[in-house]
Amino acid sequence: MEEELNAPDGAQYTAEEPEEDAGDPGVRTVELIESAPGVRTASADCERGKGITHPLGCEWVDxxxxxxxKxxxxxxxxxxxxxxxxxxxxYAQSGDLxxxxxxxxxxxxxxxxxxxxRMKSAAVGGSITFDGSVLTDSQHQAFVSYVAQEDSLLGVFTVSETLRMALRFRYGYNMKSEAELKSLESHALKLVGLTSAAGTKVGDIFRKGLSGGQKRRLSLAVELVKAPKVMVLDEPTSGLDSASAFGIMSxxxxxxxxxxxxxxxxHQPSSDVWTLFDKLLLLSEGRTLFFGESRAAVGYFGALGHQCPELSNPADFFLALINTDFPLHACDLGYLQRAYGKGAPAAAGSAYAGLLPHEVALAKRQKKHVDLDVLHAGKACGFLADCVTLSKRNLLNNLRNPGIFWVRFAMYTMLSLMIGLMYLELGDDFSPSSVLSRINILFFVAAFLVFMSVAVLPFFIIERATFLRERGNGSYSVGAFVLSNVSMALPGIFVIALASTALIVPLAKLNGFGIYLAALTAALFTAEGFMSLTGALVPHYIIGIALGAGVFGFFMLVEGFFIVKDDIPPWFIWVHYLAFHTYIFRAFMANEFEPIASFDELPGGAPAQFSSGRAVLEFYSMADVAIGRDIGIVVAFGFFFYAMYAVVLQLFHTGKR
Ligand SMILES: Nc1ncnc2c1ncn2[C@@H]1O[C@H](COP(=O)(O)OP(=O)(O)OP(=O)(O)O)[C@@H](O)[C@H]1O
Known part of the structure; x- marks a missing residue:
């Protein structure tokens, strides 16, 4: 099972030397993986290029x-x-770093x-081929794993849980036994030096967890467990001390x-790390100054008049040489560029210079097309398994992240208790003034409890980074993500609505507990759908909160409380119909007033403004309310928002930039 971790295409990986492989005099033997019994180690099986019958990884031309x-x-x-x-x-071939x-x-x-x-908006020229073929997006995701510069891990999970979920996205539930998964997990932990931190939570704003360097290593392990054929890593050692950086690069x-x-x-490899590189690509101002065997770089620059001093770290020397922002030691970049372009490096045996090395040419002849079996192996489980994994993760995340559920639960409970006490036994009061109190409590619940859903937006946006990483690496589909989000949001919403209803309705003695609960659940479901959509549309949570608050404020204004529907100016009446608040308020109002046959008269026997609950509904242009239909409309809005959320994620959150 370790072989799956270590060999991206086991079938093509043998201990035999390839037919035309001339070998490499500069080969270093690497003995770095502390292997489990029976696991092939790097040193046992292969030196650079040897033992790999399928040496071509990826190649880019022009x-x-x-x-x-602007x-x-x-x-x-x-x-x-x-x-x-x-x-x-x-090019970078199998066996290359x-x-x-x-x-x-x-x-x-x-x-x-x-x-x-991973380029979306930029124009990419030239060609990039993997094993001789241009890949589609989904093949890319199966073939290439990308570890971005920023870590995007969920703070509430332990290191071990994070890896287990990555394995579930890769293998689902039927392909590997528990023991096999455990073994893959522990092997990946060993590779990144996190074995002792397996039970530590990643950490977030609510709790301390892994250090920055440990998070970096975990990000790496999350991709490692999937055994991708090509691993692309942006700054895997940033934030690490030199020993950890060496450990990771090893x-x-x-x-x-x-x-x-x-x-x-x-960025800044130590001299120990430098010795680990097989190939080096040196860039400055977007131009390639060197590409070739890293051990040839010193000679190459020496031949061009820039001799790296003895006992110096070549990496430091080259970076100082080509840094034009702080030109303390910088040389004439134009000269280096021209030299590289003219093929001078070829003479130094170091550059690509349009000449494919013979092993790459051989592989190209042997293998014209990408092995689709290998690509399919990149993702071995389907939609349902992804939904199960994501649902479990969402549920745990919602429960463990105080900001998503518990803080909201406490806020709703406290506020509902205050509302219940403020309007204590209102239902027993049929005085003319009780009409106003009833309408006010219902408006407050329909407007403000919904408004409080804004609080969840920052967490949606924080989690978006995880989604982007996972989607970019092909862990699951947008459909699975949204479906599990919706299904796992519902229990929390229902509990909050139930607690709120259980405090308000009996204390204030309002009518229709069941319908009140259904209307509030629908309202919170739809509000959360709206905030999910908002979270997907905005670049930062501050903008999202402002946008959400603004829209909810507008919806409150036109829902029929501050101004009755018949008096809303024609240029705003469309918002009245668009605002889901309208239908929540209507359902609450009908639920409360429909059963009230009469109100008391004014003191002295004068008739009150409203003789019955029906009269109140007529005054507020709500005589046509059908509670089931109105709650249904609220739920339909909720599904619409979630559907739009899925569309926005599908179109704009591709994991590309
Ligand atoms: N979408 C864009 N529009 C305009 N300029 C961009 C865009 N993306 C990147 N750049 C510019 O391209 C240059 C290269 O950026 P890039 O992030 O690739 O550099 P880098 O070498 O990875 O830097 P660092 O080591 O600091 O991460 C920078 O000057 C950056 O400002």
Whole structure:
């Protein structure tokens, strides 16, 4: 079972030397994986390129990335294209650890995103092939795992639970036994050095958990357990101390030696880490200054007149050389670019320079198409299994994250108790003034309890980052995500509505407990659907809260309380129909007033304004209320919001940038 972790395509991974592999004199043997009994280790089976009969990972030819930017010059308007990455060619094959280095802003992330197929709005030129084929989006997701620069983990889960869920998304429930899953989990933990932290919670704003470096390592392990063929990592060592950085890079090297292709950007590798790289791609200002065997880089730059001093870390030397932001040691970049472009590096035996190394050419001849069986192995479970995993996760997350359920539950309970006490035994009072009290309590519940759903938005937006990562890596579909969100939101909503109803209705002695509960549950369900949609539409929760509050405020204004429907100006009447608050208020009003046959007369025997509950409903233009239909409309709005939420996620939250 460890083999699945270690070998992305076990069938193609043998201990035999490939026919035409000339070997590599500069090979290092890596003994880094502490293997479980019976697990092949990197050192036992393969050195770079050896033992892998299927050596081609990915190749890019004349790859460039451009984005549209507004023209900046005075008097000029419109947009122009800005090239973030100039045409560059290269490859990373099974067994390789390719390090992409360059100063900040040099285009490393952009290049990585392009290779990993994560560009949405940018124009990507040239070609990128994996095992000789151009991949579709879904093939990309199965073939390539991407570890982004920012960690996006759910804070309420332990390290072990986080990995278990990643395994469930990969294997579902029938493919692996509990023992096999446990073994995969513990092997991944060993690889990233988190065994002792297996039971530690990731941590969030409510609780302390893993350190930044540990989170980084967990993000890596989450992708590692899926055994992807190609791993693309943006700054896997950022925030780590030098020993941890070396540990992580060692694990990645070992992984590469077992047949994976590993491409990673790295900012400031120590000299120990530098020795682990197989290949190096050096970028500055979006231009490639070097691509080739990392051990050839010192000689290459030496040949161009930039000799790395003895006992210096070559990584530090190169980065200082090509950093134009702080040009303390910076050289003439133009010269290096021209030299690279002219093929000077080929002479140094280091550059791609349009010449495919013989093993890549061989693999291209042997294997023209992507092995679809391998790709399908990337995701071995279906929609239902994903729904089960996501539902379990949502339920636990809702229960464990105080901000999602418990804080709201406490707020609703306290407020409902106050409402119940404020309007104590109102139902026994049939004086003319009780009409106003009844209408006010119902408006307050319909408007303010719904309004409080805004509080959940920040958590939706925090969790969106996790969704983006998982969707980008093909863990599950939008449908499974939304369906499990909806189904797991319902129990919490029902409990909150029940607690609120149980406090308000008996204390205030209102009519129709069951209908009141149904209307409040529907209202909270729909409000949460609206906030989910809002959360998907806005870039930041502050904007989302402002937007949600603004819309809810507007809906309250036109729901028929502050101004009766017949008096709403024609230019706003459409909002009255669009606002789901309207239907909640109508259902509450009908539920309360319909059963009241009469109200008391005014003191002195003068008739009151409203003789009966029916008269109140008529005054508020609510004579036509059919409670079931109105609650049904609220629920329909809820499903509409969730459907729109799914559409927005599908179209705009693809995990690409
Ligand atoms: N959508 C965009 N529009 C305009 N410029 C962009 C866009 N995306 C990135 N850039 C610019 O492209 C350059 C390269 O960005 P990129 O994030 O790839 O750099 P990087 O080398 O990964 O930097 P760092 O090491 O700091 O993460 C930067 O100058 C950045 O401002």
């Amino acid at each position: 790859l460039s990335v451009s984005v549209r930017v 023209k900046r010059n005075k008097g000029e308007r419109g947009v122009t294209m800005k090239q973030l990455v100039q045409p560059t060619s290269g 390719l390090a992409v280095m360059g100063p900040s802003g040099s285009g490393k992330t952009t290049l990585l995103d392009a290779i990993a197929g 694990s990645l090297t070992a992984l590469a030696k077992l047949g994976h292709t590993v491409i990673a950007t790295i």
